[in-house]
Amino acid sequence: MGSTQLPPGTEETLAATTAAAAAPGEPVEMVQLLGPDGKLGTDPVFSDYAKRIDPEKLRVFYADMARIRRFDQEATALQRQGELALWVPLTGQEAAQIGSGHASQRQDYIFPTYREHGVALVRNVDLAELLKQFRGVSNGGWDPRENNFHLYTLVLAAQTLHAVGYAMGIQRDQKLAAAADSTDPKAAVIAYFGDGASSEGDVHESMVFAASYEAPVVFFCQNNHWAISVPTEVQTKVPLANRAKGYGFPGIRVDGNDVIAVHAVTEWALEHAREGRGPVLIEAYTYRVGAHTTADDPTKYRESAEEAAWREKDPLDRLEKYLRAEGLADEAFFDQVKADGHELAKYVRSTTHGLEVPDIRDAFANVYAEQHPLIAEELAWFEEYSAGFESDEEAAN
Amino acid sequence: MATMTIAKAINEGLRASLTSNPKSLLMGEDIGHLGGVYRVTDGLIKEFGDERVVDTPLAESGIVGTAIGLALRGYSPVCEIQFDGFVFPAFNQITTQLAKIHSRSLGKLTVPVVIRIPYGGGIGSIEHHSESPEALFAHTAGLRIISPSNAHDAYWMIQKAIECQDPVIFFEPKRRYWLKGEVDVQNPGLSEDPFKAHVVREGTDATIVAYGPLVPVALAAANAAMEDGRSIEVVDLRSISPVDFDTVEASVKKTGRLIVAHEAPTFGGIGGEIAARISERAFLHLEAPVIRVGGFHMPYPVAKVEEDYLPDIDKILEALDRSLAY
Numbered sequence: 001m002g003s004t005q006l007p008p009g010t011e012e013t014l015a016a017t018t019a020a021a022a023a024p025g026e027p028v029e030m031v032q033l034l035g036p037d038g039k040l041g042t043d044p045v046f047s048d049y050a051k052r053i054d055p056e057k058l059r060v061f062y063a064d065m066a067r068i069r070r071f072d073q074e075a076t077a078l079q080r081q082g083e084l085a086l087w088v089p090l091t092g093q094e095a096a097q098i099g100s101g102h103a104s105q106r107q108d109y110i111f112p113t114y115r116e117h118g119v120a121l122v123r124n125v126d127l128a129e130l131l132k133q134f135r136g137v138s139n140g141g142w143d144p145r146e147n148n149f150h151l152y153t154l155v156l157a158a159q160t161l162h163a164v165g166y167a168m169g170i171q172r173d174q175k176l177a178a179a180a181d182s183t184d185p186k187a188a189v190i191a192y193f194g195d196g197a198s199s200e201g202d203v204h205e206s207m208v209f210a211a212s213y214e215a216p217v218v219f220f221c222q223n224n225h226w227a228i229s230v231p232t233e234v235q236t237k238v239p240l241a242n243r244a245k246g247y248g249f250p251g252i253r254v255d256g257n258d259v260i261a262v263h264a265v266t267e268w269a270l271e272h273a274r275e276g277r278g279p280v281l282i283e284a285y286t287y288r289v290g291a292h293t294t295a296d297d298p299t300k301y302r303e304s305a306e307e308a309a310w311r312e313k314d315p316l317d318r319l320e321k322y323l324r325a326e327g328l329a330d331e332a333f334f335d336q337v338k339a340d341g342h343e344l345a346k347y348v349r350s351t352t353h354g355l356e357v358p359d360i361r362d363a364f365a366n367v368y369a370e371q372h373p374l375i376a377e378e379l380a381w382f383e384e385y386s387a388g389f390e391s392d393e394e395a396a397n
Numbered sequence: 398m399a400t401m402t403i404a405k406a407i408n409e410g411l412r413a414s415l416t417s418n419p420k421s422l423l424m425g426e427d428i429g430h431l432g433g434v435y436r437v438t439d440g441l442i443k444e445f446g447d448e449r450v451v452d453t454p455l456a457e458s459g460i461v462g463t464a465i466g467l468a469l470r471g472y473s474p475v476c477e478i479q480f481d482g483f484v485f486p487a488f489n490q491i492t493t494q495l496a497k498i499h500s501r502s503l504g505k506l507t508v509p510v511v512i513r514i515p516y517g518g519g520i521g522s523i524e525h526h527s528e529s530p531e532a533l534f535a536h537t538a539g540l541r542i543i544s545p546s547n548a549h550d551a552y553w554m555i556q557k558a559i560e561c562q563d564p565v566i567f568f569e570p571k572r573r574y575w576l577k578g579e580v581d582v583q584n585p586g587l588s589e590d591p592f593k594a595h596v597v598r599e600g601t602d603a604t605i606v607a608y609g610p611l612v613p614v615a616l617a618a619a620n621a622a623m624e625d626g627r628s629i630e631v632v633d634l635r636s637i638s639p640v641d642f643d644t645v646e647a648s649v650k651k652t653g654r655l656i657v658a659h660e661a662p663t664f665g666g667i668g669g670e671i672a673a674r675i676s677e678r679a680f681l682h683l684e685a686p687v688i689r690v691g692g693f694h695m696p697y698p699v700a701k702v703e704e705d706y707l708p709d710i711d712k713i714l715e716a717l718d719r720s721l722a723y
Contacts, residue, residue, distance in 0.1 A: 109470075139501035150469075151502060155493045161459055162494070165466020165474075172422075172448060173470070201486075205459035212454055366504040367538050369562035373592075374639045 028239035030285055031265055032255035036313045038321025040260070049264035055328045061102065061259045062319050062329070063337050065094035068118040069316065070341030071127055072290075074348050075117075075134070079294045083352055084134040088115050092257075092289030095315030096222050098122060099262030100190065100284070103270055106148070107187040109170075111163040114152040115222075116192050123149040127344070128351035137355050156193070157200035160219065163191030164206045167215035167273075174276075188216040188273035190266075196227025198243075199235045207279070211247040216273035218266065219244075219281040222256060224288035229301040241283035249279045256286030257315040287313070398581055404437050404574040406548040407513075409582065410555035411438065411475065415445050418473060421559055424451040424460055425477030425513075434479055435515055435574055457487040461512065465495055468508040473559055481516040481568075482525025482697075488533075495564045496539030507562045511555075515571035516544075517610045517660050518707055521700040528697050529661035534566050535638040535670075542637040543591050544568040546612035548578035550635065553588035561591075568637070570610035594641035596648060600630035603654035603720055606645055606671060608634035611658050611708060618713035627717065637667055645671060646678045653684035654720045658708045663691035685723035688716045 033050050034040055043050075053061075072089050079087040090097065097118025104110060104123075112119055120130055124147050132141035133152060140151040153159035167189040177184055197203060198221055210217050221240055225232050236243075244251025250272070254265040262284055269280035287310035291298050298307070323329035364379045401409065414421050423438055429452035432439030442450040453460050457478055464474035478484045484491075491512065498508045518527030534540050541563050545551040551569075558565040587595060597612065598619055607615035612633045619629035630648050634640065649655045655675055657668035672687035690708045698706045 138503070139497075140503060140505075143505050144502065145505065151498075153494075155489065158462065158490060158494050161462025161490065162466040162469060165463030165468075166470045167466070168463060169467045169470025169472050172472070175448070202458055202462060202490075205454070205456040205462065208454045208456060209459050209463050362503065363500070366500045366502075368541075369499055369504070369507045372639055373641070373643075 028241060028253050030253045030255055031261050032258050033261040033264065034258045034318055034322055036257075036318050038318045038325060040322060043261070043264075046261060046264040046268065049267050050260050052267070053260060053263060057102070058260075058319070058323060059329055059333060061098055061263070062316065062323060063340065064098045064102075064118070064121055065259065065316050065319070066337045067341050067344050068094055068098065068121050070345055071117065071121070071348060074345040075131060076290075076294060078131070078349065078352055079134070084131060084294075085136050086134055087294045088134075088292070089288075089290040089294070090115050090117050092287045092310065092315070093222055093224055094118055095259035095262055095319075096256035096284035096286045099259040100220055100266040100282075103263050103266035104190060105185065105187075105270070107185050108270065109148045109150070109163075109166055109187065109189045110192070111150045111159040111166070111189065112152055112192045113156070113159065113194060113197065114154055115194070116152075119192065120149060123147040125149050127348055128355070131348065131352050132355055135352060135355055137357055156197040157202040157206075160191045160193055160197075160206035161202050161209070163189045163217050164210045164215050167210065167217040168213055170216055171213070186216075186274040188218060188270050190218045190220050190270070192220050192222065194227065195221065195223040195225065195232045195235050195240060196230065198240055207244075207247045207249075207281070210279040211249055214276065214278035216276065217279045218269045218273055219279060220266070220284065221281065222284045222286055224256075224286050226288050226292065226298075226302065228292040228296060231302075239283065241281060244281035247279075247281075249281065251281040251283065253283045253285055256284030257313050257318070259315060259319055398579050400577055401548050401552075401580055402575050402577050403545065403548050403551045403570070404435060406552040406578075406580050407437050407555050407569065408439060408441070409580070410552040411441060412444070413552075413582075414475075414556050414559045415441065415449060418559065420471060421473040421475065422449040422451060422467070423475045423477065424453050424464060426453060426455050426460075426479050428452060428477050433477060435571065437513075437515075437569070437574070438477070457483060457485075458490050461487040461490040461495065461510070464510045464512075465490065465498070465508055468510050469498075469506060473509050473511075475511040475513060475559060478512060478514045480526045481514055481528040481530055484512075484514055484530060487512075491534065491540070491564075491566075492537045496537045499563070500539060508564055509559075509562050510564045511558045511567055512564070513555075513567045513569060515574075516568045517570055517572055518697060518703050519572040519610065521703070523700070524697070527700075527703065529659065529692070531566075531568055531637050531659075532661055532666045535667060539564065540638060541565045541592065542568065543635060544570065544609035544637060545635065546570060546573070546607075546609055546633050548576070549580045549586075550588050552580045552582065553585040554591040554635070557585075557589075557591040568609060573610050573613065576613070592636040592639055592641065594635055594644035595633045596630060596644065597633045598629070598631040600628040601652055602628045603656065603717055604630045604632060604645070604648040604652045605656045605658060605713060605717075606632045606634055607658045608637060609659075611660060614708065614710060615658055615713060618710045618717070621710055621714060622717055627721065629717065640667070640671060640674070642671075642674050642678065645675060649675055649679045650682045653682055655683070655687045656690060656713060656716045656720060657687065658690040658713055658716075659692075660707060661692055662694050663689040664694045666691055685720040688720050690716045
């Protein structure tokens with residue numbers, strides 16, 4: 001393989017400390033820098049990456065986590081008020097999403113599943129557009145090319161293969177670019193999925209393809225412990241990060257509620273991928289504090305004590321403790337974050353009400369990219385049929 | 398003009414696309430060094446290298462799923478599914494993803510993926526190697542489905558499929574791979590539009606619609622009927638989705654009788670769709686009900702009895718007799 005910008009010895013240290021080295025069934029080491037107590041620890045590899053995060057960046061992490069949590073609350077309320085058909089809450093997973101999202105660069109491409117609202121925020125997707133799908137006015141909502149943030153994929157794990165294919169395309173583009181002495185930055189892809197989706201065959205196939213072609217892709221698995229009502233133990237008997245070893249690439253379990261560690265690990269993984277060293281699996285160990293969706297009732301399948309234990313590890317609380325203890329943020333900062341959250345909620349609420357209901361003619365227009373006689377025929381019938389009602393109305397008037 | 402088999406014509410068509418479109422690439426199981434189990438991609442890896450003729454892991458969902466990703470990055474992937482009966486691991490990627498991405502992105506994204514599938518029976522093969530699953534895909538909006546019946550069409554239709562911005566499933570009549578025909582590599586002529594049906598034999602008493610492997614059978618049946626003084630028109634459908642109903646309708650309005658033949662089971666098949674549409678469009682011109690000739694409602698039978706299952710000249714003649722008796 002080609003040269004690398006990784007610190008010397010990184011690979012060896014990783015081999016010793018990451019999940020790839022753990023035997024199946026054994027407890028796996030987890031990369032953690034910022035503990036629930038708000039104290040910053042060290043890691044032989046990732047502390048160097050954490051040092052790149054300056055205080056301003058840390059404040060941005062906090063502000064983004066707080067904003068997306070506030071957004072989540074607002075969207076849940078909108079669903080309860082009948083404004084959204086469904087909502088998929090992310091509370092508890094803010095650090096996993098904000099940390100990894102901020103590690104990505106503009107040229108990287110993101111394939112989310114359907115709970116990555118925090119990553120969407122970091123990628124500058126208009127959150128009102130994100131609600132279109134849940135309000136029933138679009139099956140997508142935003143232009144994926146604008147922010148290199150793909151549409152949500154609801155069929156679990158299907159997007160992991162798209163991510164690998166996209167990465168294979170980047171590989172080919174980069175070969176051409178290298179031949180042309182291009183100075184374009186190298187790119188990689190992140191494929192998000194969850195512990196439930198890890199059981200899908202497409203995850204397996206995507207890892208086989210990624211490994212075989214050394215595709216520049218980072219598999220980012222948020223292990224939030226519950227696939228609706230089924231716990232992770234039913235999906236896997238080994239720590240999910242261990243699975244990478246079977247495919248022949250690094251797997252790292254990171255504390256998914258530690259935004260600093262998530263950022264550091266993801267940045268390392270993306271550099272690894274961009275430099276042509278192949279895929280990485282990151283298992284962000286986190287917890288879905290709320291329900292799977294607003295249609296779900298977690299009291300039927302899990303103990304509230306478990307939820308309480310995870311609330312003690314809250315990603316926002318620990319960063320707040322750290323920022324306050326280190327004197328990196330004052331009361332005015334936290335007040336401002338709160339005010340920004342209210343502003344965002346207000347914006348989302350008002351724009352949701354204003355989301356335009358599309359015309360079914362838009363659906364006719366976008367089934368195919370090229371002319372299609374059946375679409376034309378059915379649309380013509382629909383127009384004639386609709387016109388019949390209009391002339392009835394005219395007659396009645 | 399050059400004489401070549403359908404397999405060779407597809408090979409040459411792929412070569413032409415790989416040459417003219419630097420973003421096109423082939424991917425599939427055993428398509429590289431082996432040249433495909435039917436040698437359709439023979440020699441292409443030598444000419445274009447393993448980045449453009451990609452031997453993939455043995456995983457159909459993986460092939461189609463990664464092809465979607467490549468298409469999103471601006472490539473034009475052509476996937477080979479080794480046999481008809483092995484497409485189903487990719488069914489999810491084809492129907493829930495490939496077919497819908499253009500629609501769910503409100504037209505902002507296109508996924509110009511071509512999926513080549515050798516299909517159909519009559520080769521004495523084992524289970525899962527002789528099926529005709531086209532109706533399962535035709536039922537899914539967002540896909541286009543075409544199937545050539547001759548070498549000239551094979552050469553041009555594969556190139557047109559690769560040019561098309563919509564996903565195209567390209568069903569290859571595997572028992573006709575070695576059928577030779579004249580190919581004009583300079584001029585597509587009527588093959589220019591792969592989604593139009595062709596009247597391949599003119600007649601006045603009845604119309605037979607067929608596609609892919611059954612077009613030669615339909616032509617042979619028409620020849621046999623001529624001995625009985627019947628003038629039979631044969632339409633090569635070429636495109637299964639969309640169906641060129643205009644061409645079929647015009648033929649039926651002339652002949653008044655329609656037989657639709659395909660290897661796939663008649664129940665829930667393309668023949669039923671054609672019968673329904675033509676009944677609507679040409680009801681007063683029909684002298685007889687539309688009659689379907691196709692497979693039975695059973696898993697594709699074992700090779701030793703597949704002759705009883707497959708539509709052949711006699712079955713089509715029997716259908717013609719019934720139609721003409723009205």
